[in-house]
Amino acid sequence: MKICHLSVLFVACAGLVFAQTPLLLRSTPPAPEEVLQALEALGLPPEFTATFSAALLSGFATGRATTTVSLLLLQDLVKLPRDQVLECLEVIRYALSQGFIVDTGLAGSSMMNEARKFLALGRSGEEIVSVLRARLGFLLATRSVLVRSGLISPPVMDPQVPATSADRVVLELAWAVGDFILWEGGSPGDPRFLGYVQDRLNRLSALGVCPMEAGKIASALTPAMLAEIVQLAFQPERR
Numbered sequence: 001m002k003i004c005h006l007s008v009l010f011v012a013c014a015g016l017v018f019a020q021t022p023l024l025l026r027s028t029p030p031a032p033e034e035v036l037q038a039l040e041a042l043g044l045p046p047e048f049t050a051t052f053s054a055a056l057l058s059g060f061a062t063g064r065a066t067t068t069v070s071l072l073l074l075q076d077l078v079k080l081p082r083d084q085v086l087e088c089l090e091v092i093r094y095a096l097s098q099g100f101i102v103d104t105g106l107a108g109s110s111m112m113n114e115a116r117k118f119l120a121l122g123r124s125g126e127e128i129v130s131v132l133r134a135r136l137g138f139l140l141a142t143r144s145v146l147v148r149s150g151l152i153s154p155p156v157m158d159p160q161v162p163a164t165s166a167d168r169v170v171l172e173l174a175w176a177v178g179d180f181i182l183w184e185g186g187s188p189g190d191p192r193f194l195g196y197v198q199d200r201l202n203r204l205s206a207l208g209v210c211p212m213e214a215g216k217i218a219s220a221l222t223p224a225m226l227a228e229i230v231q232l233a234f235q236p237e238r239r
Contacts, residue, residue, distance in 0.1 A: 030067045032060055038074040044086055052089055055096040055159065063163040064096060065103040065112070073112045076119045084125025088115060091132040099155055100139050101163055101171045108209065109175035111135050134233070135178055141232035142174035145225055151217050165211035169201075172210050173217070176200040177229050188227035197226060 036053050044052075059065030077085045092111055095102050103112040111132055118128045146152045152166040176197045180186040186193055201218035204210040 030071045032057060032067055035060075035067050035071045035074065038071055042074065042077065042085055043082060044089070048086060048090070052093050055093045058159045059096050059102065062159065062161065064099075064101045064159070064167075066105050069103045069106060069110065069112045069116075073116055076116050079119055080125040080128070084129065087129045088125070088132060091129065091136055095136050095139065097159055098140070099157060099159055099161070099163075099167065100136075100143075101167055104171070109171055131182070134182065135174070137233035138174040138178040138229065139170065141229045142177065143170045144232060145229050146170060146173070146217070149220070149225060151220055165213060168210055169214045169217055172201060172204055172214065173197065174229075177226060178233075181230055188230045189223075193226050194221060194223050197221060 035056060039049055039053060039056070042049075056065060056070060059070075060067060077088065080088070092102050092115075095111060101110070103110045107113075114131060114135060115128050118131060143152075143155065146166075146169075147154050152169065155164075155166070179200075180190075180193055180196050181188075184196070186196070198218040198221060201210060201214045205212055205214040205218075
């Protein structure tokens with residue numbers, strides 16, 4: 001997968017993405033109206049703009065997105081051709097419609113931050129769409145495996161419902177699995193895989209980033225479950 005070749009540069013530049021934005025100087029987050037104005041300025045089809053606006057507002061209200069990172073992403077996307085902007089935002093819109101968290105703030109796991117990092121690296125729109133679709137695949141596969149294993153309850157498929165602690169666990173587990181496969185050069189059969197994922201979840205739980213239940217889920221994971229997540233992430237017809 002060609003995006004794997006970006007791993008070293010991706011990690012090296014990650015800290016630079018957020019160091020050069022004037023929004024960091026603000027004492028309060030942008031208002032939702034400012035975010036919607038930035039969306040309008042992209043000149044996308046009115047129907048999509050209306051749909052994405054509604055998705056964003058729901059995300060702000062339910063804890064699945066922040067106005068700060070959403071505004072930064074929309075401002076960054078002016079670097080891409082309009083059709084590629086549309087593809088990027090459609091992946092994020094779909095993720096929101098499925099109840100996934102797409103933005104956790106200026107640091108941490110999120111589709112929006114991932115897109116911003118790629119934009120800061122000067123990567124093409126095709127590569128950004130590719131990595132966003134891969135991340136969406138990991139989110140869908142992770143939730144599917146956790147539900148089937150009885151580790152979380154089936155989600156309420158309503159983007160108007162506030163994000164739950166299980167939603168955050170799904171996000172962080174999906175991100176850990178994705179990071180290992182996409183950026184660490186790992187494979188489903190790698191003996192390091194389970195320990196890598198468990199250590200990530202336990203560390204985030206200890207720091208208070210993840211709910212305490214993340215540690216319990218981490219201890220219940222098996223190599224077979226992680227391999228199934230990877231398989232389903234790249235084979236959507238089997239989810």
